[in-house]
Amino acid sequence: MKSKRLKQKVWMYALMIFITVLTVGPFLITLFMAVKSPGEGIYDRIIPNDPTFGNFVIAFNKANFATYFLNTVIVTGLAIPLNLLFCSLAAYPLARMDFRGRSVVLALIISTMMVPFQLYMAPLFQLSGELGLRNTHVGLIVMQVSTAFGIFLMRQAYLRVPRDLEESAYLDGANKFKVWYMVVLPLVKPTLVTLAIFTFMGTWGDYLWPLLNSTESNKYTLSIGLAQLSQNFDGSNLKLISAASILTTIPTLLIFIWLQKYFISGATDGAVKG
Amino acid sequence: MEREPAIIQNTKIKPVPKKISWGMKQITPWLFLLPSIAILGVFLVYPIIEAFKWSFLDYKIIAGSGEFVGLDNFKEIFSDKYFWNALLNTIVFLLMVLPLNVFLPMILAVLVNQKIRGAETFRVLYYLPVITPMVVAALMWKMLYSQSGIISDLFLKIGIFDSPTNLLVQSSTALVAVSAITVWKGLGYYMIIYLAGLQSIPRDVYESADIDGASIWQQFTRITIPMLTPSITLVSVMTIIAGMKVFEEIALTTGGGPAGATTTLVMYIYAKFNSLDVSIASAAGLVLLVLAIGASLLQMKMTSKREDDLRA
Numbered sequence: 019m020k021s022k023r024l025k026q027k028v029w030m031y032a033l034m035i036f037i038t039v040l041t042v043g044p045f046l047i048t049l050f051m052a053v054k055s056p057g058e059g060i061y062d063r064i065i066p067n068d069p070t071f072g073n074f075v076i077a078f079n080k081a082n083f084a085t086y087f088l089n090t091v092i093v094t095g096l097a098i099p100l101n102l103l104f105c106s107l108a109a110y111p112l113a114r115m116d117f118r119g120r121s122v123v124l125a126l127i128i129s130t131m132m133v134p135f136q137l138y139m140a141p142l143f144q145l146s147g148e149l150g151l152r153n154t155h156v157g158l159i160v161m162q163v164s165t166a167f168g169i170f171l172m173r174q175a176y177l178r179v180p181r182d183l184e185e186s187a188y189l190d191g192a193n194k195f196k197v198w199y200m201v202v203l204p205l206v207k208p209t210l211v212t213l214a215i216f217t218f219m220g221t222w223g224d225y226l227w228p229l230l231n232s233t234e235s236n237k238y239t240l241s242i243g244l245a246q247l248s249q250n251f252d253g254s255n256l257k258l259i260s261a262a263s264i265l266t267t268i269p270t271l272l273i274f275i276w277l278q279k280y281f282i283s284g285a286t287d288g289a290v291k292g
Numbered sequence: 293m294e295r296e297p298a299i300i301q302n303t304k305i306k307p308v309p310k311k312i313s314w315g316m317k318q319i320t321p322w323l324f325l326l327p328s329i330a331i332l333g334v335f336l337v338y339p340i341i342e343a344f345k346w347s348f349l350d351y352k353i354i355a356g357s358g359e360f361v362g363l364d365n366f367k368e369i370f371s372d373k374y375f376w377n378a379l380l381n382t383i384v385f386l387l388m389v390l391p392l393n394v395f396l397p398m399i400l401a402v403l404v405n406q407k408i409r410g411a412e413t414f415r416v417l418y419y420l421p422v423i424t425p426m427v428v429a430a431l432m433w434k435m436l437y438s439q440s441g442i443i444s445d446l447f448l449k450i451g452i453f454d455s456p457t458n459l460l461v462q463s464s465t466a467l468v469a470v471s472a473i474t475v476w477k478g479l480g481y482y483m484i485i486y487l488a489g490l491q492s493i494p495r496d497v498y499e500s501a502d503i504d505g506a507s508i509w510q511q512f513t514r515i516t517i518p519m520l521t522p523s524i525t526l527v528s529v530m531t532i533i534a535g536m537k538v539f540e541e542i543a544l545t546t547g548g549g550p551a552g553a554t555t556t557l558v559m560y561i562y563a564k565f566n567s568l569d570v571s572i573a574s575a576a577g578l579v580l581l582v583l584a585i586g587a588s589l590l591q592m593k594m595t596s597k598r599e600d601d602l603r604a
Binding site for chain 1: 311317318320321322323325327328329332333334336340342343346353356373385398403404406408409410415416417418419420421422424425426427428429431432433434436438440441442475476478479481484485488509519533536537539540541542544558561562565568573574577578580581584585
């Protein structure tokens with residue numbers, strides 16, 4: 019009986035390590051590719067002979083990834099606080115206040131979550147041109163602030179807050195805004211972090227909208243810069259692409275390491291997104 | 293309205309509860325909603341309405357206008373063999389991804405849910421693909437798939453290939469190769485969904501099964517899978533809805549080729565947009581919307597029936 023248990027355990031670990039090879043392997047191969055020196059053939063061997071950081075320097079300086087990095091940081095850095103503010107504001111009356119039109123607004127917001135971006139990207143593209151938002155950071159940011167999903171997520175969080183806390187604040191004479199800001203918002207901090215993560219992930223790696231809206235290379239985000247770089251997908255350019263891929267992933271990796279438990283708990287919150 | 297906006301008025305906390313006028317009560321919620329409604333109205337609702345309109349027009353994006361053509365755009369789509377090809381590819385893609393998305397992450401979840409050393413670490417390692425930007429994931433896999441890349445090497449060694457082959461450039465394998473990227477990227481995410489489901493199964497169910505001598509496999513098929521039905525539903529719906537919108541992993545690896553072998557509905561719409569056939573793109577977008585809504589309604593209905601059957 020005991021040896022059977024042990025055997026089972028060994029198999030289990032073997033399986034888990036095999037899966038790790040599948041999930042982590044591609045990163046390692048990309049990382050190895052990124053540190054290959056100019057003299058080394060791209061597919062000669064997986065582990066480089068003479069590792070160098072030269073490709074990262076080239077990516078940053080010559081391939082313009084410093085600019086793309088900065089653009090991405092600006093867009094993401096502004097999108098996160100604005101999305102948190104607007105979604106947490108909008109969700110509050112939808113969770114707590116009685117007013118005419120509430121159910122209509124709520125139903126409308128939830129139903130827009132179903133609509134694929136590709137349906138309305140052409141009119142949106144034209145609109146951004148008319149509003150002068152083409153090739154601007156604002157043009158990318160507006161698409162990330164106050165998302166239907168964010169409003170929905172915040173509303174769910176508010177609904178879990180016990181009402182009596184707010185009621186005692188009202189008895190003390192506080193107004194709705196103050197109750198929201200001083201009483202309710204601090205209680206839903208974990209959800210705010212979750213939403214911040216979703217906004218970060220959605221904005222940092224966003225591809226289709228920046229691809230349409232940012233046509234000038236000095237306004238590219240990392241995703242677009244990377245996609246453009248990969249137009250030439252062979253030879254030593256692969257080392258550069260790998261280095262740029264690693265550069266693009268490092269910030270998400272750092273944030274993941276920092277806020278790991280929120281990523282995990284947030285995934286199930288996000289499941290309602292559908 | 294004689295009052296100032298509530299924000300300014302109540303800087304001093306007064307001990308007496310105040311009566312809020314009916315008017316204020318109706319206006320305050322809209323103040324909270326204002327920024328979001330303005331942004332969503334302009335950048336979401338307006339373009340959606342326009343897309344509906346464009347699909348019945350012969351819209352020229354350069355002229356900024358178009359004439360009403362009734363259902364011509366839809367007729368054109370439905371008589372376009374490339375549209376049907378794209379629809380078929382989308383369905384085939386979903387049929388490949390769905391079972392893998394339902395079962396592989398479930399196995400991962402069961403493994404990392406064990407009370408064994410290192411389970412937490414494996415959980416994190418399995419989640420890595422999820423946090424990778426899709427563009428990066430697509431390019432990494434494009435590299436792995438290349439003719440001199442590791443996958444080709446490996447398949448040569450174990451005898452699947454006769455000569456170095458890039459799976460992405462063969463029309464018979466391109467869609468399979470692309471769907472592998474999608475599955476890889478989603479493994480960790482769906483694993484977490486299943487983990488939440490697993491943690492709601494009481495441990496003593498397994499303990500008593502253990503005492504009765506049930507094998508791990510029996511426990512998996514008789515306890516875990518039935519108890520995970522709600523999670524399976526959730527994962528399926530999410531897979532279908534996300535799978536219908538699959539874009540980056542195709543756009544950046546095959547671009548819809550070779551010879552349309554990986555052109556899905558979204559790639560079709562994107563190609564129409566690029567050739568400035570925006571009315572056709574809008575009409576095809578509406579078809580996509582209808583399919584997305586239909587699929588999730590059907591799925592919900594089917595699974596709620598299955599749950600009823602289980603209860604009975």
